[in-house]
Amino acid sequence: MTAPLFDVQNVTLRFGGVVSLNNVSLHQNPGEILAVIGPNGAGKTSLFNSLTGVYQPQEGSITFNGAKGALSVIGKKPHRVNAAGVARTFQASRMFSAMTAFENVKIGAESHKGIGVLGAMVRGPSTRRHDRETDERTWSLLRFVGLEQQANVLSASLNYGARRRLEIARGLATNPSVLLLDEPAAGTNPAEKIELTTLIRRVRDEMGVSILLIEHDMKLVMSLAERLYVLNFGSVIAEGTPDEIRANPAVVEAYLGSTDTGTTQGAQ
């Protein structure tokens, strides 16, 4: 068996007295579409932020085995984790809103190409060549997500579904081994949801990029994910295929049996 892409061992993350992740262990196999679900406040986004270097868990280990070699994530800065092959989107999409869609993707495509301040100032031949290459790559990614018509539109004026797709393109531009999607379907309409599902599957099938997904929309998760982890109160309470998860009494308890927050799932 090959080494897992993400190997999370006994990770605990605290904010002061609040335990956000409690002894979480999970793994993702290469090429897998994996989902993490759970009620609000279960620690899903904390897990994402720990996997991408935004948060630094106090205990445990996170190992990432991308195409560019192994990396111990804890203690690394987000840009370093991204360089190793982890791209992500955000729950409330975070675009560079004063830039066009094209520029947003281009930023991702060129961020790991070295700096070359002097080359940039004199615009030497190698800078121009790099520029042409990133332009081509940017166009192909915009075509991939179906935004080539809106390339010169300001990202702030794109609609919600388009912004989601743009964020995916921006993440893919950094040439990742895995793409972390934080509630990609939040705020999208049913038609956009179907488009999004297709797009995510194409990212895996055509680009060979594994997917790690947080989602509230059960229909989308169950149709997309090959394996799921269920988080509740910062702990993993279940793991399995969509069918196994549906039949798991602990999951039903977490979603339906809890007192106040249980029924709000899916409301976003």
Added chain:
Amino acid sequence: MKFLQSPTAKRWGSLIALYAVVTVMTGPPGNQSSPTLGFTSSFTETVSFFGLFPAPRGVFFAGLFALVIGFMWLVRWSRGTKIGQLRTAVTVATLDFYREAAERRFARTGFYLVALVIAIALPHVVTDPFWQQAMVSQIAIYVLLAIGLNVVVGFAGLLDLGFVAFYAIGAYTTAWITGALPAAAPFHHHLNPFWAIPIAIVFVMIAGVLLGLPTLRLRGDYLAIVTLGFGEIVTIFLNNLYTITGGSTGSNQIPHFSIHLGALKYAWGLDPVPYYYLTLGFVVVFLFAFSALEHSRVGRSWVAIREDEIAAESVGINPLKYKVIAFAIGAASAGFAGVITGGQSLFINPTTFTLSFSINILVLVIFGGMGSIIGVVIGSLIIQSLSMYLIHAQPVGFQNSDLYIYLGALLIAMMIFRPAGIWPSKRRRREVANVENGLAPDLGNSSQLRNGEQP
């Protein structure tokens, strides 16, 4: 009493207050025997504008204010009328004309060429020695400094209040390697200031990186305070390290620039015109370099960091690295300006390198339009020319100490009518518009996630 709290009353009140402050502060000072003299004589003293319109100062400024307010009223009153529609149509047509011209490469190149020709011809048109000197030491060098600070403040969005430190380091490095300081020069042969350029740039860049690495992790106001402190530290060192820097007397033996390259021999002297061309040449080079930088990967990364640091990191941009680069590049151009100042003015001392100098440069950047190279150049030209005009022509009983009152009034007016600057950059305009339309979060929100947001 309700009237006093209405917006109209507040607006009128603040206008009257501004009028009184400008009148009193620009008027003659009082004295001990009659304490109110400073106040009353400010209003009664007769002033004139180039011998025209002699009137008491109080009446003169009242007339000036009435003129401005009257114009604003006229504009507001004309809204909706035929005249107003005509005005709007003309404005829109002009804006469209400029916008289209700016989009066309050909027109843009033409505009720059015309500007360059004017800049080259200027010393032959303006022959007044005061203005020839001012064009170098008060305008061209300030343009150089402003486009450098624009990289830090405008492109990277870092508030630097200690910019003068790099300028000082550049000037003192020139003095040092030309053997004009009490400290022994590093070379036996006393070099001419051209050699100071690479050395000073290396020095200021090192200073920029040393200051930047530990402090650029700070955000916004904290960074401003640290850089302010750095500027003060450098000035105090220059004052107190007597055996090295010459203390408060500084240095007065810096040689002029000169070239000895085979048959090519030229020596700059007391005439400011050759120095004007030297500085202009460097300004043009920096303009090209910085505008290429703005539209490069580096420039885009700065915008990304400015807009959303968390998102920028998530696509692989190292914010610290790019901020340090901005700091070093800004510092380099300030060091450069310092070298030219050293060679041109021949003497330097710490009184030049004060906090107010840093703020002056910052005002040029803000007035012109942060992040807009062309705007910053225009802003510097306007403000520095205006200051020099006030100092030279002394209209309306102007005294040198009044300078900042006039500039302050100008800045307030600018902030009311054009908050993004005289010639804002396209990106800044978009950012302002996005925030106003609620499409983007206001500044400062990007730190939210990092500061322990509960999931």
